[in-house]
Amino acid sequence: MNWIADFVRPKIKKATSKEIAENLWTKCPECGQMLFNKELEKDAYLCSYCGHHLRLPLKNRFEMLFDDGKYKQLALPKLVDDPLSFKDSKKYSDRLKAYRRLTKNDDAIMVACGNIGKIKTVVAALDFTFMGGSMGTAVGEGIVKAVDFAIKTTSPLVIISASGGARMQEGILSLMQMARTTAAINLLKEKNIPYISIMTDPTTGGVSASFAMLGDIHMAEKGCIIGFAGARVIEQTIRETLPEGFQKAEYLREHGMVDIVFERTEMKNKLVKILKLLLNKKD
Amino acid sequence: MKDNEIITLEFEKTIAEVEEKIKRLKQVEAGEGIDIGSEVDRLQQKSQRLLKQLYTKLSPWQKSQVARHPNRPHCLDYINGLIDDFEPLCGDRAFADDMAMVGGIGSFRGQSVVVIGQEKGCDLESRVKYNFGMAKPEGYRKAQRLMDLADKFKLPVIAFVDTSGAFPGIEAEERGQAQAIASSIERCLNLKVPFVSIIVGEGGSGGAIAIATANRILMLEHSIYSVISPEGCASILWRSAEKVKEATEALCLTAQDLRRLGVIDEIIAEPLGGAQRDHNEIILRVGDVIARHLKELSVHTGEELKRRRTDKFLKMGRHLAKPE
Numbered sequence: 001m002n003w004i005a006d007f008v009r010p011k012i013k014k015a016t017s018k019e020i021a022e023n024l025w026t027k028c029p030e031c032g033q034m035l036f037n038k039e040l041e042k043d044a045y046l047c048s049y050c051g052h053h054l055r056l057p058l059k060n061r062f063e064m065l066f067d068d069g070k071y072k073q074l075a076l077p078k079l080v081d082d083p084l085s086f087k088d089s090k091k092y093s094d095r096l097k098a099y100r101r102l103t104k105n106d107d108a109i110m111v112a113c114g115n116i117g118k119i120k121t122v123v124a125a126l127d128f129t130f131m132g133g134s135m136g137t138a139v140g141e142g143i144v145k146a147v148d149f150a151i152k153t154t155s156p157l158v159i160i161s162a163s164g165g166a167r168m169q170e171g172i173l174s175l176m177q178m179a180r181t182t183a184a185i186n187l188l189k190e191k192n193i194p195y196i197s198i199m200t201d202p203t204t205g206g207v208s209a210s211f212a213m214l215g216d217i218h219m220a221e222k223g224c225i226i227g228f229a230g231a232r233v234i235e236q237t238i239r240e241t242l243p244e245g246f247q248k249a250e251y252l253r254e255h256g257m258v259d260i261v262f263e264r265t266e267m268k269n270k271l272v273k274i275l276k277l278l279l280n281k282k283d
Numbered sequence: 284m285k286d287n288e289i290i291t292l293e294f295e296k297t298i299a300e301v302e303e304k305i306k307r308l309k310q311v312e313a314g315e316g317i318d319i320g321s322e323v324d325r326l327q328q329k330s331q332r333l334l335k336q337l338y339t340k341l342s343p344w345q346k347s348q349v350a351r352h353p354n355r356p357h358c359l360d361y362i363n364g365l366i367d368d369f370e371p372l373c374g375d376r377a378f379a380d381d382m383a384m385v386g387g388i389g390s391f392r393g394q395s396v397v398v399i400g401q402e403k404g405c406d407l408e409s410r411v412k413y414n415f416g417m418a419k420p421e422g423y424r425k426a427q428r429l430m431d432l433a434d435k436f437k438l439p440v441i442a443f444v445d446t447s448g449a450f451p452g453i454e455a456e457e458r459g460q461a462q463a464i465a466s467s468i469e470r471c472l473n474l475k476v477p478f479v480s481i482i483v484g485e486g487g488s489g490g491a492i493a494i495a496t497a498n499r500i501l502m503l504e505h506s507i508y509s510v511i512s513p514e515g516c517a518s519i520l521w522r523s524a525e526k527v528k529e530a531t532e533a534l535c536l537t538a539q540d541l542r543r544l545g546v547i548d549e550i551i552a553e554p555l556g557g558a559q560r561d562h563n564e565i566i567l568r569v570g571d572v573i574a575r576h577l578k579e580l581s582v583h584t585g586e587e588l589k590r591r592r593t594d595k596f597l598k599m600g601r602h603l604a605k606p607e
Binding site: 079083084086087088089136137140141144166168169170171172173174175176177178179180182183184185186187204205206208209210211212213214226227228229230233234237238240242243246247255256257 | 449451452453455456457458459460461462464465466468469471472473488489492493496508509510511515516519520521529530533534535536540541544546592593596597598599600601
């Protein structure tokens, strides 16, 4: 077997070194400037040239939100993978494996609990890097569990969305998660527990058409895309070019769908202010 | 509707040929007074046999075509056939009246009800009028307004779902299509009256579930209900419009798939050869099934109905055993 090991090893080494080289820089999708990754992480993934908000990894967002960057991640129950045995050019079960390796997470959601401005808060966040943050049964489960925990501990709930919509590979079951998550949010609303929906890039399809648009307060990160149908689908349907700034956070605020458009650097302060006011808490 | 007015689907060609022969023989018989009744009988039996063979084994893609069949009874056909004294109600009280979302009050077998549903239209003119059954935010807000009415006067709600999806357009986005659908789902869940939803043709994604978050979800035998259209799925996942058949199969969107997956409560059998071949029969069957479900639901209090609906959807897609 020695020759196999010898043969394989150089290949792996090559791939790793290439990966590191590629991961040194990121191009700003807005202004095209090359940004040094270490700097980018330090700058909360904001472009140092044009201020564009690049996608922020979940862990970094949690660290920004929770006091002293400290939080407890909630374990989520494991559901049956690939309920439809779905296969397109690749098996869905293989896609899941690949994304699990890539993100070191089981699916596109993380639920955490900790203090935000000294207020015990439950935060559920969708991970765009896991299959475009798409909502299948596992994401639905995460939202339901986050609501359960918020009710049990009477803590406000914050959901940070970043999703292209429902997960096609789970067919009708992913569509059902729209009703399922809405049913969960309803339970929270009955208890008068605050639910803040934070929309980040992108919040579209089945996620925007369910829990993301049902918050007591809607916050959206500057410049992010929010909408129901994708821009390409709309263009193909109506055969018109879309107006400037279409489906951007600012456009949604202008049309009455979002309360607050925030810069990432002020995300935590805004959220703390709102939670304190809603809960009538003094410092 | 007469047989010869029905549009033939591609896979029905053999049947269409036999039916054409029957038609011609009948013309000959009438014109020349020759008795060829036995030949006509034989051909009619053959056509029935072919229909049965074909329709008991429809592929998911064929079912999708039947579900979208232009001669299939649509929302207004069911309303006309089942609801007495139907009074259409208009508008969302905020922006406009969405013609794609039909709604109103009427009497179903002696019980006042609120009816909502998407109407696709049956010819070019009416299709344009009803925007092909694709509702805009004002349509989903109209549905909510009618559900408010149902709650206030304790009237059961019947929804006929038939849409390729919510309308994707600039003005729909501007007026908050996502929010309108989300709040419509929420409104469905909060209803304190019996709520039965029937997928009569096409249940297209968010635009469908917005009025299908019901106590009982029923589907016609050859209807479909999906998270995305087969065409959309093929172009996104296969990057090719030609893979639409594969996409249709992978999506598990037939009534039979959904029953197996525990999403719907009952399948309503269609007349031989699909609902498009016998409007009166399918409308009657749909009416009977709705009546049975409404009766079953009527024993619960409003609070119970709401709780049961919530519990039903909280479990959707959970702990699911793998299908074979």
